[in-house]
Amino acid sequence: MxxxxxxxxxxxxxxxxxxxxxxHYIPDHLLFRDKQIEEIEKALTPSLRGERGRNVFIFGKTGTGKTSCIKQVVERIKQLPIVSARISYVNCRVYNSRYRVLSKIAGDHIPMYAKRGYGIIDIYEKLISWIEEDGKVLVVVLDEIDIVKDLDDLVYTLTRANSDIKSGGITVVGVSNNVSFKEGLDPRSVSTLYENDLVFPPxxxxxxxxxxxxxxxxxxxxxxxxxxxxxxxxxxxxxxxxxxxxxxxxxxxxxxxxxxxxxxxxxxxxxxxxxxxxxxxxAYEVINTLPEHQKLVVYAIALMSIHGSKYKKLSEGTESYILSGEIFNRYVSIAESLHAEPKSSRLYRKYIAELEMQGIITSYESGKGIRGHTKLIKLSYQPGKIKELIEKGILRDNGTEAH
Ligand SMILES: Nc1ncnc2c1ncn2[C@@H]1O[C@H](COP(=O)(O)OP(=O)(O)O)[C@@H](O)[C@H]1O
Ligand SMILES: [Mg+2]
Missing domain, CATH: 1.10.8.60 (Helicase, Ruva Protein; domain 3)
Known part of the structure; x- marks a missing residue:
């Protein structure tokens, strides 16, 4: 010892x-991102002047400096001598539901609401009257927005708030690592969030x-x-x-x-x-922070890889590939057992394409023979470890949900 x-x-x-x-360290000066920082600031200028600005959506792969840049902008805005403009930075990995996001925002600005336990309607009404008091504009930065479980509800609530508010308003800055996550969203959420978008290149x-x-x-x-x-x-x-x-x-x-x-x-x-x-x-971190349904797809693949698949001998060599259609079925039953409504097979195929892009899985199209044409899929990392990781995440999320 x-x-x-x-x-x-x-x-x-x-x-x-x-x-x-x-x-987690944010350097004083972010290299190669002057243009992006300037564009974010330009997009937010109307809001800071008290006009209701356009929402901003920032996306790009992990590690392209999105969080660092937006945090720097948030700090600068906090230093501005404008009393009517307020800003909240929300890390959606931590605040991953509509309820949690709204209570976090209320808690940031209204001291009484910093402790938990208020109902969602109470929080909503309080936020609106606080904004209307003196026509504030509240900029809400939702970092890793795709992790919010009921994002359509959250976006709907924020849009609804803007039409309820008589003077002032809310501007949303969404930030996502997931380049194509809008596929799974309600088209109304898409048109709200994507008023103004900004890409962070690798x-x-x-x-x-x-x-x-x-x-x-x-x-x-x-x-x-x-x-x-x-x-x-x-x-x-x-x-x-x-x-x-x-x-x-x-x-x-x-x-x-x-x-x-x-x-x-x-x-x-x-x-x-x-x-x-x-x-x-x-890779494990990426898996850990995937949106819920993509995580469930990976979970299905991990379980099937551990228990083996009867088609594994059909691939050349000893590596075990699994049929995409079977993974989908397994995913559906896992989602149902968690009372989450399974996504369509069209979306499932998007998830698969995305997981492959992120290097989490590899796939190939089988030739004719195995039930016509089908995709065969394999995990790139250890299935046992991935299973454990996802189980921890699922248990944590379902065990601590407040509303
Ligand atoms: N342009 C940059 N200059 C200096 N450091 C950077 C830059 N972009 C990213 N980093 C560093 O890389 C890491 C990841 O950046 P982050 O902003 O978290 O990326 P993202 O949010 O896009 O995943 C951080 O430690 C950050 O300080
Ligand atoms: Mg980030």
């Missing part, structure tokens, strides 16, 4: 300030290298990481979709590996090794 604790106090030869390398390897260099200067000790290692980490992350978070994770993990070896500098070997770990870790 004492020996294990001794490690805690051993100086790292690699890290200077680990928190700078964390994905970073290329040069951009990632600059981001890493900038962070490394503060996060690592001098000479603990060299240019070759940074460039390699950047290139690997660029290949995986231009995700800055992945790039940071790779160098952090590589730093840990070097520390374990007791060396004073990261080499390209550690970077290569760390990249494998980081990719897998990120």
């Amino acid at each position: 004492a020996e294990a604790f001794a490690d805690l106090f051993k100086d790292s030869k690699i890290f200077l300030d680990r928190k700078v390398l964390s994905p 970073y290329n390897s040069h951009e990632l290298a600059s981001i890493l260099k900038d962070r490394s200067e503060k996060g690592f000790k001098e000479n603990a990481i060299d240019e070759a290692s940074i460039n390699l980490a950047a290139a690997l992350a660029a290949r995986e979709g231009g995700d800055a978070r992945l790039a940071l994770k790779i160098v952090t993990k590589a730093g840990e590996l070097a520390d374990e070896k007791g060396t004073s500098a990261i080499t390209v070997d550690e970077i290569t090794y760390a990249a494998k770990f980081a990719e897998e870790e990120i």
